[in-house]
Amino acid sequence: MALKANDLKIAYIGGGSRGWAWGLMSDLAQAEDMSGKVYLYDIDFEAAKNNEIIGNGIEKGEWEYKAVEKIGEALEGADFVVISILPGTFDEMESDVHTPEEYGIYQSVGDTVGPGGIIRALRTIPMMEEIALAVRDYCPDAWVINYTNPMSLCVAGLYSAFPQIKAFGCCHEVFAVQNILRKALKDIKGIDSDKRDDVKIEVTGINHFTWITKAQYKGMDLFPVYKEFAEKYYETGYNFKLEENHINNYWRHLEQVKFDLFLKYGYIAAAGDRHLAEFCPGDWYLKDPETVQRWGFGLTPVSWRKDDLKNRLAKSARLISGEEKVDLSPTGEEGVKQMRAILGLEDMITNVNLPNRGQISNLPLGAVVETNSIFTSDSVTPVVTGDLPKEIYPLISRVCGNQQLLIEAIKERNLDKAFLAFVNDPLVRLPREKARELFDKMVKNTAHYLTMYNIK
Numbered sequence: 296m297a298l299k300a301n302d303l304k305i306a307y308i309g310g311g312s313r314g315w316a317w318g319l320m321s322d323l324a325q326a327e328d329m330s331g332k333v334y335l336y337d338i339d340f341e342a343a344k345n346n347e348i349i350g351n352g353i354e355k356g357e358w359e360y361k362a363v364e365k366i367g368e369a370l371e372g373a374d375f376v377v378i379s380i381l382p383g384t385f386d387e388m389e390s391d392v393h394t395p396e397e398y399g400i401y402q403s404v405g406d407t408v409g410p411g412g413i414i415r416a417l418r419t420i421p422m423m424e425e426i427a428l429a430v431r432d433y434c435p436d437a438w439v440i441n442y443t444n445p446m447s448l449c450v451a452g453l454y455s456a457f458p459q460i461k462a463f464g465c466c467h468e469v470f471a472v473q474n475i476l477r478k479a480l481k482d483i484k485g486i487d488s489d490k491r492d493d494v495k496i497e498v499t500g501i502n503h504f505t506w507i508t509k510a511q512y513k514g515m516d517l518f519p520v521y522k523e524f525a526e527k528y529y530e531t532g533y534n535f536k537l538e539e540n541h542i543n544n545y546w547r548h549l550e551q552v553k554f555d556l557f558l559k560y561g562y563i564a565a566a567g568d569r570h571l572a573e574f575c576p577g578d579w580y581l582k583d584p585e586t587v588q589r590w591g592f593g594l595t596p597v598s599w600r601k602d603d604l605k606n607r608l609a610k611s612a613r614l615i616s617g618e619e620k621v622d623l624s625p626t627g628e629e630g631v632k633q634m635r636a637i638l639g640l641e642d643m644i645t646n647v648n649l650p651n652r653g654q655i656s657n658l659p660l661g662a663v664v665e666t667n668s669i670f671t672s673d674s675v676t677p678v679v680t681g682d683l684p685k686e687i688y689p690l691i692s693r694v695c696g697n698q699q700l701l702i703e704a705i706k707e708r709n710l711d712k713a714f715l716a717f718v719n720d721p722l723v724r725l726p727r728e729k730a731r732e733l734f735d736k737m738v739k740n741t742a743h744y745l746t747m748y749n750i751k
Contacts (some may be wrong), residue, residue: 300638303331306373306434307346308366308426309380310337314607315442316346317614319377321623322631324356328640329631335362336369349614353621366426370433375634378426378449379442382419383744385604389597390740391415398733400722401581403569403594406444407503408694409722412573413701414737416448417713418744420705423452431457438637438675440465440630441648446502447663450648451702454663463675464648465630466502466665468566475550476510476517476563478533479524488512496565498646498667499655499680500691501698503570505646505665507563508684521563525554532591549591552580560686568592574694577722636670643670649677657682662695693721708748710738 305323310316316335323329333350337343343362350360363369370376391411392402405411423443430439430453439462443449450464473491480486480494488494494517497509510517524533532549552568556575564571569592572580580590587594613619629645636643644667651664654677658664667678683691697716704712717723718730725733742750 300328300635300640301330303329303375303638304373305331305333305634306369306376306437307333307335308337308369308376308378309443310335310343310346310377315379317349317621318626318628319630320350320353320358320360320621322626322628323358324353324621324623325625326356326631326635329635329638330357331374332359332361334369334373335360336364336366337362340364345611345615349611349621352614352617353623355623366429367433370429370437373434373437375637376426376430376434376437376439377442377630378423378439380419380422382415382422382443383741385597385601387418387741387744388415388600390737392595392597394737394740395722395733398725398729399583400577400724400733401583401587401594402722403572403581403587403592405573407446407570407573408697409573409720410717410733410737412445413713413717413720414741416445416701417705417710417738417748418741419443419445420448420452420702421747423449424456427453427456427460427462430460435459437461438634439463440633442630444503446648447665447698448702448705450663451650451698452705454650454661455702455706461675463668464502464663464665465628465633466505466646466648467628468503468570469496469498469505469507469646469665470627471567472496472507472553472563472565475533475553476512476521479521480512480517482527483520483523486512496667497678497680498565498665499683500565500665500687501663501695502648502665503566504574504691504694505565506683506687506691507565508680510563518563521557525557529554529558547591547593551591555590560684562684562687569595573722574690575721577724581722633670633675637673637675639672644668644678645670647675647677649675652677654679655681655683657688658692658695659699662699664695693719710748710750 335343347360347362392405395410402409441464446464453462473494476494477488495511496507500506532551548568556564647668648665651662654666655664669676701716717734
């Protein structure tokens with residue numbers, strides 16, 4: 296199906312928490328060669344309606360926003376579908392993140408792996424299955440862009456429910472590593488680079504545990520530069536963006552986990568330290584709060600997220616009243632650029648999450664992996680990276696295999712099989728009976744959103 300850059304229809308599923316929706320509005324407003332309508336669907340219709348008012352209040356760009364009460368109305372005939380949902384509420388996430396602390400298990404994020412990521416997946420993937428089936432029924436040719444975590448499992452759930460879906464998952468974590476490499480180039484070699492795209496990288500792995508196996512700047516191999524940089528700042532950390540980029544120490548990261556993993560394995564871990572730590576054995580970086588502090592990152596409490604939601608709701612009210620305007624500066628996200636490439640307006644290469652078609656040859660076919668992909672007219676083609684390096688293969692394959700087990704358990708609605716994935720997780724350093732006790736407690740805490748399972 297040939298797509299046109301005008302009179303487009305974009306269906307936005309979710310977005311009630313506002314942040315991602317406002318970012319999309321900003322990026323669309325700056326895409327001067329695209330126009331059309333954005334249909335907003337959220338289970339909280341009032342939130343969608345508020346976003347309609349905010350979107351239509353943007354003077355720049357040629358987009359009309361419309362909130363709808365039924366998902367079918369949003370999806371019918373859509374060219375693109377954007378998914379950004381919160382599975383449950385922050386009360387459920389509070390259990391995901393903090394209940395394991397009663398058993399000595401600490402999580403810095405709790406939305407991808409670890410006990411929290413697994414329970415979150417039990418809630419989220421059935422929702423993804425419903426969305427995929429709705430896409431099948433209303434817009435089977437649409438391109439679907441997912442921003443929801445746990446990313447790998449969400450994309451897997453979409454394909455499991457509707458194998459012909461044209462979906463991919465976007466994550467900005469790798470972008471920060473390109474900027475770190477630019478900082479290393481300046482710090483070690485005194486060379487200024489204008490933008491992150493100056494740094495060309497090969498990406499491999501799984502979401503939030505991605506790795507860089509090649510990095511160049513104008514033909515210069517950046518691995519020796521990064522090695523010197525990592526050795527220089529290994530003990531103190533490197534805090535070039537701490538004050539300007541993060542609101543408080545809950546979000547701090549001094550890159551020391553990255554440096555440690557690089558010096559151990561010889562490859563560049565390409566996600567924020569808060570994510571990377573959760574994929575490693577629990578006594579490495581997350582043994583206790585003191586260990587977390589030693590490694591220069593923070594544990595983000597859900598209480599902070601609840602306070603932040605209040606702030607965003609207050610901002611929404613100001614945007615609706617006109618007291619404040621949507622910030623129209625570039626967000627740094629690539630969703631709109633990807634749309635432009637699929638529409639044939641420009642080609643691009645960037646990292647996305649797709650089922651493995653052989654792009655990582657020593658991980659299972661069908662498992663969702665993250666590599667660079669080539670975006671051209673109506674096409675997204677993963678770049679083949681070959682085998683994962685043997686040094687990091689055991690770390691990644693363990694989690695990838697566990698994700699495969701978990702997606703099967705969810706598809707079967709089998710909590711006993713899901714528990715096998717839970718007890719296999721690197722953060723769950725508990726005797727089996729204690730692990731089961733924790734699993735059952737976390738399931739019970741979020742049972743309102745797990746009614747599709749046979750909870751005993």
